Amino acid sequence: xxxxxxxxxxxxxxxxxxxxxxxxxxxxxxxxxxxxxxxxxxxxxxxxxxxxxxxxxxxxxxxxxxxxxxxxxxxxxxxxxxxxxxxxxxxxxxxxxxxxxxxxxxxxxxxxxxxxxx
Amino acid sequence: xxxxxxxxxxxxxxxxxxxxxxxxxxxxxxxxxxxxxxxxxxxxxxxxxxxxxxxxxxxxxxxxxxxxxxxxxxxxxxxxxxxxxxxxxxxxxxxxxxxxxxxxxxxxxxxxxxxxxx
DNA sequence: TCCATGTTTCTATTATTGTTGAATCATGGA
DNA sequence: TCCATGATTCAACAATAATAGAAACATGGA
Numbered sequence: 001x002x003x004x005x006x007x008x009x010x011x012x013x014x015x016x017x018x019x020x021x022x023x024x025x026x027x028x029x030x031x032x033x034x035x036x037x038x039x040x041x042x043x044x045x046x047x048x049x050x051x052x053x054x055x056x057x058x059x060x061x062x063x064x065x066x067x068x069x070x071x072x073x074x075x076x077x078x079x080x081x082x083x084x085x086x087x088x089x090x091x092x093x094x095x096x097x098x099x100x101x102x103x104x105x106x107x108x109x110x111x112x113x114x115x116x117x118x
Numbered sequence: 119x120x121x122x123x124x125x126x127x128x129x130x131x132x133x134x135x136x137x138x139x140x141x142x143x144x145x146x147x148x149x150x151x152x153x154x155x156x157x158x159x160x161x162x163x164x165x166x167x168x169x170x171x172x173x174x175x176x177x178x179x180x181x182x183x184x185x186x187x188x189x190x191x192x193x194x195x196x197x198x199x200x201x202x203x204x205x206x207x208x209x210x211x212x213x214x215x216x217x218x219x220x221x222x223x224x225x226x227x228x229x230x231x232x233x234x235x236x
Numbered sequence: 237t238c239c240a241t242g243t244t245t246c247t248a249t250t251a252t253t254g255t256t257g258a259a260t261c262a263t264g265g266a
Numbered sequence: 267t268c269c270a271t272g273a274t275t276c277a278a279c280a281a282t283a284a285t286a287g288a289a290a291c292a293t294g295g296a
Contacts, residue, residue, distance in 0.1 A: 007134050010132035015254080017254090046273065084202055091144050133283085168245080169245095172244085186242095186293070
């Protein structure tokens with residue numbers, strides 16, 4: 001990932017509605033959610049939601065699939081990982097220990113042992 | 119971290135100049151860099167740079183310290199980690215394996231064995 | 237105190253982004 | 267084919283963000 005792509009992805013997430021949509025899809029998992037369900041859950045008008053989904057899609061953060069009349073959107077985890085990689089690249093130059101600790105903290109809430117999913 | 123704070127942080131990074139400044143500071147490590155050095159390195163006018171540093175600072179992504187006439191800015195790794203934590207929270211609901219793999223990928227470029235820093 | 241240098245604030249201008257009603261497109265059932 | 271429903275595009279407006287010249291502020295040395 002290069003700077004421009006990262007800026008696009010960050011800008012896509014840097015908006016309250018879009019961030020909520022993205023996190024909702026992250027939590028929804030690989031099945032995703034239909035546009036209608038997302039709009040209903042978040043209270044966003046169809047046109048507005050469509051605009052935001054397009055932004056997220058353009059940034060590569062979500063993908064979609066059609067199923068009957070419904071269109072399901074789902075989060076793209078690989079792109080999210082690429083973004084995190086970009087942000088942390090070369091982060092260790094002057095402080096490898098500090099950085100490692102920080103990264104461990106960052107992941108502590110994610111992928112916790114299978115028993116502790118609340 | 120909650121949504122609003124995350125949006126602020128993401129918005130701060132979702133701008134080419136600011137993203138460059140932040141990554142420069144990430145690479146500069148804990149010593150940081152003076153405003154003048156940053157501006158010189160990136161070719162940004164003082165007023166513009168000051169504006170962007172204020173944004174990054176307001177987002178909690180950088181801190182500063184005064185040293186003689188110079189002001190040094192440095193990246194705040196804890197805040198970066200908090201942001202990553204926020205983005206990945208609850209990410210495992212439907213796909214723990216996939217998610218773990220993705221996170222490992224995300225960190226592969228960071229904190230690599232001490233020999234491979236290019 | 238006065239000056240030089242580093243940084244920030246002020247102000248104005250330009251560009252970009254977010255929102256939504258109405259219209260359009262797409263799919264599947266009667 | 268016609269209609270109902272789900273989703274997107276269009277158009278127009280309102281709000282926010284980026285840029286930089288000029289002025290102001292802060293620090294340290296002469």
